[in-house]
Amino acid sequence: MSRLQMFAWFNLAVIALTLLVVFSLLPFLGSRAMGGLGCLGFIGFGPLFFRKKPGRVVTDERDHLIQWRSWIFAYSLFWVIFVLIAVVLSAVIYGEDGAVPVSVVRISVFCAFMLVYALASIAILVQYAGASKNAE
Amino acid sequence: MPSKKQETLANRIRRLRFDNGEMTQQDLAERIGVTRQTIIALEAGKYVPSLLLAFRLASAFRVRVEDVFQYDAGSPG
Numbered sequence: 433m434s435r436l437q438m439f440a441w442f443n444l445a446v447i448a449l450t451l452l453v454v455f456s457l458l459p460f461l462g463s464r465a466m467g468g469l470g471c472l473g474f475i476g477f478g479p480l481f482f483r484k485k486p487g488r489v490v491t492d493e494r495d496h497l498i499q500w501r502s503w504i505f506a507y508s509l510f511w512v513i514f515v516l517i518a519v520v521l522s523a524v525i526y527g528e529d530g531a532v533p534v535s536v537v538r539i540s541v542f543c544a545f546m547l548v549y550a551l552a553s554i555a556i557l558v559q560y561a562g563a564s565k566n567a568e
Numbered sequence: 569m570p571s572k573k574q575e576t577l578a579n580r581i582r583r584l585r586f587d588n589g590e591m592t593q594q595d596l597a598e599r600i601g602v603t604r605q606t607i608i609a610l611e612a613g614k615y616v617p618s619l620l621l622a623f624r625l626a627s628a629f630r631v632r633v634e635d636v637f638q639y640d641a642g643s644p645g
Contacts, residue, residue, distance in 0.1 A: 434605050492602035494615050560605070 436495045437560050439481045440553035446474045447546050447553075463535065469542040475549060498559045506552035510544060574642035581636060582611050584629045600624040 450471040457465035482490055517540075526532055585591040593607040602621065609615035610625075617625070626633045 434603055489601055489603050492606050493618055493621060494606045
C-alpha cells in the first residue's frame with residue numbers, strides 16, 4: 433500500500449469517526465453534539481504519512497498525478513453540489529425570502545470539508561485499485 | 569479533420585528486468601527513484617511515464633528509450 437493510499441484510508445477513517453461521534457452524541461447533547469466535528473482536526477496528521485525516510489522513495493510522479501487528479505475531481509464535484517444546494521435547496525427549504533440560520537452555515541462548512549476530503553480519498557483509492565495485480 | 573486512432577505504448581520492462589540479472593521490481597524502483605507500485609503499473613501498461621522517467625528507465629537498463637517503449641500510432645478507427 434502506497435503512502436497516498438494510507439493517507440486516503442486515514443482521511444476516510446477520521447471522517448467516519450467524526451460522523452460516528454456526532455451522531456452518537458446527538459440524542460444526548462442535541463445541537464451541542466456538533467462539537468464532535470472537531471474530530472476532523474485529526475486530518476491534520478495526514479501529512480505525517482509523507483515524511484521522507486532516508487534511502488526510500490515515499491512518493492513519485494504517478495502518486496502526484498493521482499493526487500492532483502483526485503483533488504480536481506473532488507473540488508469539481510463539490511462545486512456542483514455546492515451550487516445545487518446554494519441555489520436550489522436553500523430556496524426550497526427556507527423559501528425565496530427566507531434566511532439561512534447561522535448554525536446551518538457553520539455546519540455546512542464542516543460538511544463541505546468532509547465531502548471534499550471523502551471524494552478525494554475515494555478517487556485516490558479507485559485510481560490505485562487493481563494496480564497491484566502484477567506484483568511480484 | 570484527423571480520424572481517431574487507438575494509440576498504444578507497449579513496454580519491455582519486465583523482459584529487461586529478467587535480462588538484467590532477474591532484477592526485482594523493488595530493485596528497479598529504488599534504482600530509478602520511484603515506488604514499486606509505479607513499476608507494477610508501468611509493466612501492466614496502466615501508467616504512461618514522463619519523458620524523464622522513461623529516460624531513467626532506459627538508463628537503468630543501459631539501453632535506448634526505444635528499446636524499452638514501443639509506440640504504436642494504431643490504425644484509423
